[in-house]
Amino acid sequence: MTEIQPTLRTLSRLVGCTPLLAVDVRFRGQARRIYAKAESFNFTGSIKDRMALHVLRRAHESGALKPGAPIAEATSGNTGISFSALGRALGHPVTIFMPDWMSQERKDLIRSFGAQIRLVSAAEGGFLGSIRLSEVWAAETPDAYLPCQFANEVNVEAHATTTGPEIWAQLASAGLRPDAFVAGVGTGGTVMGVGRFLKGMDSGIRIHPVEPSNSPTLHTGHKIGKHRIQGISDEFIPSIVKLDQLDDILSVDDGDAILMAQKLADRGLGVGISSGANFLAALEAQERLGPEAVVATVFSDSNKKYLSTDLMKVEPLKPGFLSPEVELIGIGQAI
Ligand code: PMP
Numbered sequence: 064m065t066e067i068q069p070t071l072r073t074l075s076r077l078v079g080c081t082p083l084l085a086v087d088v089r090f091r092g093q094a095r096r097i098y099a100k101a102e103s104f105n106f107t108g109s110i111k112d113r114m115a116l117h118v119l120r121r122a123h124e125s126g127a128l129k130p131g132a133p134i135a136e137a138t139s140g141n142t143g144i145s146f147s148a149l150g151r152a153l154g155h156p157v158t159i160f161m162p163d164w165m166s167q168e169r170k171d172l173i174r175s176f177g178a179q180i181r182l183v184s185a186a187e188g189g190f191l192g193s194i195r196l197s198e199v200w201a202a203e204t205p206d207a208y209l210p211c212q213f214a215n216e217v218n219v220e221a222h223a224t225t226t227g228p229e230i231w232a233q234l235a236s237a238g239l240r241p242d243a244f245v246a247g248v249g250t251g252g253t254v255m256g257v258g259r260f261l262k263g264m265d266s267g268i269r270i271h272p273v274e275p276s277n278s279p280t281l282h283t284g285h286k287i288g289k290h291r292i293q294g295i296s297d298e299f300i301p302s303i304v305k306l307d308q309l310d311d312i313l314s315v316d317d318g319d320a321i322l323m324a325q326k327l328a329d330r331g332l333g334v335g336i337s338s339g340a341n342f343l344a345a346l347e348a349q350e351r352l353g354p355e356a357v358v359a360t361v362f363s364d365s366n367k368k369y370l371s372t373d374l375m376k377v378e379p380l381k382p383g384f385l386s387p388e389v390e391l392i393g394i395g396q397a398i
Pocket residue numbers: 109111139140141142247248249250251252253254293294295335337338363364
């Protein structure tokens with residue numbers, strides 16, 4: 064039997080406390096700096112480790128998750144990788160329900176951690192179908208534990224107690240205070256949790272959720288189009304997302320996000336597509352407040368899980384894209 068407490072303590076040292084990068088660019092000819100948490104430094108390489116670790120810790124504390132009991136979750140990818148690795152490390156069988164169109168790297172990683180994977184086709188309901196099927200599975204499986212990341216306040220708490228305070232402390236150590244924070248919304252845990260903490264420190268700090276302009280779920284409340292920013296804008300507005308507690312929604316075209324991620328990689332910063340979107344949205348937020356405004360965001364994962372996707376292809380330019388107006392100067396000092 065896996066010893067839960069020592070393993071949780073070890074995992075706690077491998078999740079969070081990520082570097083805050085200062086990325087310097089010229090945007091429309093003007094010198095700009097954006098701060099971004101390098102979340103690929105987490106145990107399995109994405110921001111979702113923070114949520115998974117906190118949820119599993121709390122579930123063990125409350126007794127909702129018994130030692131050795133099976134865990135299942137519906138996810139578009141990174142969450143599945145996090146729950147697989149952390150769940151297996153803690154001695155649990157793990158089953159992941161996910162839409163079948165997610166990248167091959169994500170599916171292979173989940174399988175490599177010894178988790179079962181159940182792919183759900185668009186005909187079976189895609190993302191919402193994955194959630195429904197995981198609930199059916201839980202009802203039929205004794206002692207099953209479902210983290211329910213889309214509805215679980217502990218997801219928000221994970222970011223309110225780690226990501227948010229880290230950003231505040233890292234900026235403070237450089238003598239700075241944040242004026243705005245932006246983050247793409249998958250479950251919304253990141254933007255709601257960081258938002259809760261930062262607005263608690265100073266209610267004037269802007270907190271902007273980000274979504275793809277070609278599938279604006281937050282604007283419409285449901286899925287209306289296809290997009291390529293894996294990990295955000297899943298098909299519905301999660302119940303933990305409270306738009307009335309946030310500032311206005313920023314939209315980024317998925318092609319523009321790909322081009323921005325490519326541009327960051329070209330200077331050595333290998334980030335995923337949602338990080339490209341977050342970076343452009345951060346520049347947009349700064350545009351509203353002035354070039355000196357301190358704007359922070361997250362680079363949720365690295366480019367490694369996107370080697371089979373459009374991130375590795377030539378992306379056509381479209382009118383209105385922001386990325387062609389960004390010239391990367393370099394990665395300033397990490398805090
Ligand atoms: N980017 C990527 C790559 C992700 O996997 C996720 C999580 N689905 C997000 C952004 C969004 O994070 P959150 O679920 O906290 O909204």
